[in-house]
Amino acid sequence: MPRAWRCGALAMVLFAAPAVAQTVDGALDGIERPAAPGDPVRTAEIDQRTAEIGATLRCPICRQQSVAESSARIAREMQDVIRTMLMEGRTAEEIEAYFVEAYGPWILLKPRAEGMNLIVYAGPGLAFLLGGFLVARRIRRGRGRDDEERAEPAAPDHLRKADRRWIEAALRES
Amino acid sequence: MLSTLGYASVIGALLAAAVATAAGGWAGLSRSGGEVSAALARRAAYFAFFAMSGGMLVMEVALLTHDFSVEYVARVGSRETPTYYTAISLWSSLEGSILFWGWILAGYGALFAFTRRREFQALRATGEPLTALGGGLAHGLRTTPLVLGVIGVVQLFFFGLLAGAANPFGIVDPAPANGPGPNPLLQNHPLMGLHPPMLYFGFVGMTVPFAFAIAALLRGNVEARWLRDARRWMVAAWAFLTMGIIGGGWWSYEVLGWGGAWAWDPVENASFLPWLTATAFLHSAMVQERRGMLKTWNLTLMIATFLLTLFGTFLTRSGVIDSVHAFTEGVIGPVFLAFIAVVAIASLALIGWRGNRLRAPGQVESPASRESAFILNNLLLVGFTFTVLLGTMWPLVVEALRGDRISVGPPYFDQVASPIGLALIFLMGVGPALPWRRAGRRQLERSFAWPAIIGAAAGLGAFALGVGYFLPILTIAFAAFVLTTIAEEFRKGIAARRRIAERSFLGALRDLFSRTGQRYGGYVVHVGVIVIALAISVSWTWKTEREMTLRPGERLDIKDYEVELVEVWAHEEPHRFVIGATFAAYRDGRGIGEEQPRINFYKATGQNIATPAVKSSLTSDLYLTLMAVDPEGGDHATVRAIVNPGIVWLWIGGMIMGVGALIAIWPWGRSRVRAAGAELLADPAAAA
Structure with missing residues (x-):
């Protein structure tokens, strides 16, 4: 490995700062969840609905980017949570409620029409x-x-x- | 040394602005005399530009020579940043961008004085001033110094900021050996050299129409020439703003890596709000030109546009947008807010005081008339402005009142913007084909039969071809409807010119543009808007996305594209480490070259920025973002691939809009000006 590689990799791990929208601080942790086509319960429909729900949730460390769009690690983890919950058969409302519980109403990119x-x-x-x-x-x-x-x-x-x-x-x- | 020189320049400009304000105001408002002060206001406008150019130059020299004793350079400069990004880091942080703003403002003031130089020459050449009955400056010569005076007031504010709260020339002692460099996001793509200046030219340009409006209110008089000139300045600023907004979308697309161009971010909304009100003015001004109506309304729109540029700058620069609690942290926040309040209250008072003198004589006679279409257009645009403003401000309101934090984001804005946008597009097809005053039933049938048939056919055709979504079908139908009416307008215009002036086809087209540039340039702008609307609706509906982890030699297929990982690599540059992956891209089995999405790590600030790789074509873009790589060195990489159909047409549509605006303000030869002057002398009624 060239020096640049080691320095770059080291620096990224050490200083990874979740400051801006495009932080990819998960970049060097390898792959948490490869998009495996062979996954038995995961269907194209689940992926589609994951993306749809992800588009209504805010990436917590980004500026006005949705979970579906962001490449930040936390957004990708939330994406995984959504997918898992969908595969467990939860509804979109339940998933939304789960994230509101965890982060407050701020997590919804489209505020609830109430009050x-x-x-x-x-x-x-x-x-x-x-x-x-x-x-x-x-x-x-x-x-x-x-x-x-x-x-x-x-x-x-x-x-x-x-x-x-x-x-x-x-x-x-x- | 440089600090002192720069600060002296700013003080010089500040003094010049004070002189311009006082002299311009005196020449514009006094009842007698004023020749000397008018000339003084003009010189002051030139001098302010000269001094600010000096300040800019000093800052550029300080940046490029890495003089870290200058506070601003110490904050945004670094020896490792490439020269190009060092030069443009002038607008990468608050103080520098205010300096840039001030320079452009001074430039507009000087340019305005320059365009009116003939008036001053007339003063000098005749030896004796052209005087009105009561002596002193003639009526028509008082507006120019007054406009310069109002620009001077705005300059006082911005130059004052530079001399005080946002002084870029502060001294750091002892000077550090190196600095952190600009925000990584702002040194990641060459478009940073183009998009912010465009926006600034647009934002600051709105000062000139604002000054026209205030001058008209102060003098209680709106003339035909005044309106024509004010609108030309507005078109110019509007064109810059349009380019700035579209350029910003392009930058966002090329840099931010999520595959889109517009996210209804508060910063984006801040640039969109004045664009909306300026667009409303460009339309309602035509009602005033033709029918003498809506004078007060038009002045209100000009003032509102200017206020929204200030407000947008306040929102994005004070830190208030992240949280209301960040408000007190920004130094310039309160100052900006105070200036906005003063301008708003003073303008309202002026409108209340002078409104009656500008009362419109005309009336709208029929709902089926072009003035009705323009008024409806204004209703939609101003309603749109209100909606975007409400959505942008709502989180702040809720936090201030209840302490809760909520978000209002893209899903909300998309939902409210789609119907308004579609209604505006529909109106673009209706307005041009309606006559002024009133349209008869026969006329309506004749004008709209074909466009309606072609629009409906296009919508049905799209449906028959398998377009299964409501939004694109409606957009396609409306687009066909609008394009047909525009084509018909051109056909009629060209046929008339060929008949009357016996011109060739191209000659007739040139005539249309040179004689009626406002109108036909406007139609070209409309074509650009239609292209953009189609691009948005198509790319939203058929955007496809896939994410996969690949080892070298493995492929990901998406739509008609295939992507094969060739290798993962890394290298070091002076200011950053770069980790990238090389992919071989194929479309329909044919190789279309290599793509290298990358992750840049900026050493000075410790930030990672993912830079996507984009392969554009007229039909669709292949957009690759590197999401993760194997930390052990190049064994595998996770890539997100997006296929964006038709997105290139967003930028093409933007360029068409720019060309249209250029046609509208192009100085098509002085002969036209002379002809217009002669026309005015021959027939005073033509001024209406």
Whole structure:
């Protein structure tokens, strides 16, 4: 092995810091769980559902990355927990509850629609309703005044004398 | 030495900004006189740029010569960092990026003064100033110094930060022999040299339209030329922001290793919010141009955009986003917040004071009109802004009120953004085909029959070809609908030019762009947006992922790709160790070259960064991330392979958007300006 290899490997083991999203501090521990195709209970469907549930859980040491996306060791371990629980026949709700129990509601990338959190779900809808109402009123008001409005076209921003002289000067200049 | 020189530059710029503010404000607001102070404001704008350029240069010299007695260099520099990353580490940390921000701000001020140089030349050339009836500067000449004055106020804030709370030129004594180097994530990919400057040019560029808005409010007057100019500046800043956001997605895709481009991260949202309001303005400004309506609303959007750029910077730079409790730790957090509050309150007061003078004379006459489409577009974009803001801020609100920590992440944003995005795309097909004022039933049928048929056919065709998901089917149908209306617009425009001016096909196209660049450039932007929407929906729906541990010679197959591990290797660079794996990639059995995903270990900061290897093609990308390697040296490696269909079209769509924006603001020859001036003289009503 070249020196670089040993230094790199040693350094990675010693200093592995879970500071940023892409920390791969599990990198040198070998393989915790090779994705073995021969695994009897593990099916493509289980893998699919593991990924789906993983996408709704936050990787605890990353910045806004889901368990399914992150390559951090803890995220991969959580992924294994999800898979194991699914293979034991637990439901998605039970798995979610398990992680909320362990980490608090913070672990859910999509907050539960209950209590105060209802605002974050209802807020956009209410805002669009209110905005839509204001816009509709404005458009209807315009239609009401249709006739008088058409007789009198939108007043133009008139040019002041000074502006006209300035334009003339600028044109002469160019 | 360098510290003193740099700090002196900042102080010089600060003084220049003070002069620009005072002189510009006087020239813009006084009732008589003002010729001298207008000229002074202009000189001050130039000088501020000169001084800030000096400061930038000093910092670059300090970085490149590794002068660790300069505090900022001691924090982000290291002798081992490659020169390219040393040069761009100017924006890798807070103080340096504020310095860069200040330099761009000074640049915008000077550029604005330069574009209005003819006004000042007119002042000088005639010897006697062009005066209004009451004496002093003519009305039309007062806006320019006032805009310079408002830019000066913003400069005062940022240069003040540089002189105080965020001073990059602090002195370290004794100077350390070496530094830690920039954050590893920021020295891992060359795109770091491109994406942040684009964002900064976009963010800072929003200052100019903001200054236009404040100047208009102060003077109680919005002219046609004012609107045209304000919008040009807005388009320019918007284009930079667009490139910055897409470049950020690209960077994230190439660096972060999870195979995606956008994660609704607070930092990303912070750049998206002003983009949304700026986009809203670019559309509603057209209603003002054609119908004289929405003046106050447009001013509000310009001000809101500027405030959101400040707010985004505050969110991402103060540390408040990780936790409300981190708020007090950042020095510049409270200062930023105070400035935002002052600007917001002052702007609101101005709008309240002047709102009546800007009251719109026009009315929307029918729901089936282009102005209605634009207003609906604004409703969607502003509602979108509110939604993203709510989701981004919600964790902070909950933590502040109840002390609980919650997350609002991609699953939430995807859910709320999809319907809004689809509605916006649909509207892109409706708006351009609607006439101003009102559309009759016959006209509606004529305009929309073909686009609707083609859109429906595309959706059904996608379904028949086996697309089994709702989102992509709808996106494809809407995309076909929009592209048909845009094609029809071009067809009509080109046919008209060929008839009237007897131009060739390409000549007619050039005419469309040079005479009506705002409109046809806008359509090109829309094509870019459609391309991006299709890329997003396709890559989300059909993204495939597989993870496997391989020994040399073993293969992983995924979709039409195969990946074979050749070897695991390691080498040492001055600033990092690299462990990588070489894979031979095959597509449909044919070799497509070698891929080398790697894990970089940065010595100075002790961080591991996994760098993916990406093989792009127009149909799909093969994306490899090295997840783990055999610690004993190269016996096996765990790799995650992702096949991302169509993701290249995200970047291509972004480039199309950029080209469209360029068409819209391209100076298509001075003859057009002269023609516009002559037109104004001949027919004052044309100004409306």
